[in-house]
Amino acid sequence: MSIVRNILAIIFTFSLMIILLISSVDIVAYHIPGYYRYEYTKYSSHDRVGMDMDELLRVSGEMMAYLKGKRESLSDISAKIKNQPDVLFFNEKEAAHMKDVRELFIAAIFIRRILLAICILIPAIIKFSRGSLRKVMPKNLLAGSCIFLTLLLCVGGIIASNFSKYFVVFHHIFFNNDLWILDPATDNLINIVPEGFFLDTARNIAAIYLIFVVGIIVFSTVLIRHSAK
Structure with missing residues (x-):
């Protein structure tokens, strides 16, 4: 039975690591105050498309709501662009691409919900089988967190060595x-979020995920030492 409990603890740990990764993306995309204003200012995105910053932020808010499934379409979003009122912001190609991106976002949200259910269920199963969570969970949390930390550092180092190359690889993997x-001459989207925007975003996601994983490592280490006393 102890082998089964350890397997469950490993599944719990890997589920938690994926939850934290998805949550790191969610935090950067939706919950850092002023993030888009800062990035748009950094890359002069509003000037690139000929828009007022507040107007661009409004359009961005609609776009991000769409990605989470809180808006049905992007094709009806209009804005004042280059002093022309009520100009459709997204063309057909951009709207079609963002539909693909939306599917990724919604899939990630669904996966996170499933994994959250798993993370709630597994401790209950271990406890119900009269196992000790303090004996089973901390060591597996520590091992799993260290594995993911190593992966993060290795993958992050590889991507950082040539972000442009791996940015393209990412798109080939996730889009068919x-x-x-x-x-840039015809599409507003690439002008408001150039490659540099995605590089900054990837760095921020990695930094937040790193904080999460290191936190789990510290927490599990404390639990192991406390249980040993």
């Missing part, structure tokens, strides 16, 4: 079309 290849 070329809609993501946008033209």
